[in-house]
Amino acid sequence: PGRTASEHEMNITTLGEPRFVSPQRRTVSDRARVTSRLVRDPDALPSEELLFELAGPRDRLFFDPAQTRAGIVTCGGLCPGLNNVIRSLFLELYHGYGVKDVLGFRDGYRGLDPVAGREPFALTPEFVHDIHKDGGTVLGTSRGPVDVGVAVDNLIRRGVNILFTVGGDGTQRGGNEFFREARRRGHPLAVVGVPKTIDNDVAFVSRTFGYLTAIEEAAKVLHCAHTEAHSVHNGIALVKLMGREAGFIAAGATVASQDVNFTLIPEAPLQLDGDEGLLAALKRRVVDRAHAVIAVAEGAGQDLLAASPGERDASGNIKLQDIGPFLRERIERYFKAEGIPVTLRYFDPSYLIRSVPADAEDSILCDFFARNAVHAAMAGKTGLVIGLLHDTFIHVPIDLLVIQKKRLELDGSVWRAVLAATGQKLAADPVGPSGPSALP
Secondary structure (H helix, E strand, O other), X not given: OOOOOOEEEEOOEEOOOOOEEOOOOOOOOOOOEEEOOOOOOOOXXXXXXXXXXXXXXXXXXXXXXXXXXXXXXXXXXXXXXXXXXXXXHHHHHHHHHOXXXXXXXXXXXXXXXXXXXXXXXXXXXXXXXOHHHOXXXXXXOOOOOOOHHHHHHHHHHOOOOEEEEEEOHHHHHXXXXXXXXXXXXXXXXXXXXXXXXXXXXXXXXXXXXXXXXXXHHHXXXXXXXXXXXXXOOOEEEEEEEOOOXXXXXXXXXXXXXXXXXXXXXXXXXXXXXXXXXXXXXXXXXXXXXXXXXXEEEOOOOHHHXXXXXXXXXXXXXXXXXXXXXXXXXXXXHHHXXXXXXXXXXXXXXXXXXXXXOOOHHHHHHHHHHHHHHHHHHHOOEEOEEEEEEOOEEEEEEHHHHOOOEOOOOOXXXXXXXXXXXXXXXXXXXXXXXXXXXXXX
């Protein structure tokens, strides 16, 4: 009642009519919806509003737990919390629903190919007992796709009814293809994704697991970088952080540390030269305060580098050129030409940040992502990824998720917080105080 034509329900595909009574004591209705917009501005222009299924346990199951075999696969780069997700997926299946048969597929999608991959193994309560205390993934990971037909053959032969795919866009697209191919062959396969990216750039997910842990670790590095820069005359610390297409880690770490003077992100074009460029602003900072800290996301300033057009990695991502050494060389050359001696320290903590165990908040988030994925799969829902909006977990169709990306808004509150913390005013910055006196 009261629904307008601009509101669209994001209904999720189901394998069939649920027939089994759920062992869960509290359940949610399939009719419950979560709106994509938390606040409605009566003065704003009309825009589309999406209505997502509320995640959570259903009162009826499609799969009989005693006859169900599930599989888990982790793909792509490492991220804090992967082992937490594996553990919570297993424990909810095992204790929450009574599913005793859970396979761990090894080395990403490669493990779905019986020729190229290693043999999967059965997960047990003893095996997962302490895995959440370590970073990485006990299942192993890899980049790149697998032959869909070969993978589905393998899943059918092993009698897998549910597959949990923990990974990014490419992983979730692949999982959706598995479901479609299995359906074409008449095999009921529920594929449910848990979104994984340390960059926090997944649409309809307000915070991906591992992101806050990454910020915490990055802030520690920035503190050390500030110490290095501040301890010598005209010290400059340059810290490269993760963030291929989105600057959430660099921005979040900047606000958390309060030690950064310039933050460079992919969303904001990077101008080096001219009075409003980075080099001139950095000179003013060094002359006035005798030290500076720069945080740069790995995807920033790619237009300044000689890239190989169209070259992609195994996951299908465009290969980035290394902005860190490029900036280091340009800064050192600039100050030498200006006759100003500087000491520049370069930090690249990317692999350290992503390989640590999840912190407490991310551990809780991993648990909720995993348990909601199990609830969806046991109800026979498929072709979806668990999302998070307004602190509420939702079901997002994979087809919708893979065509949208979340980016840092230059007129949004996060970037404004960065500008307030740094005091930077570069050519690409829409707001911010000017002059070195505003800098810490």
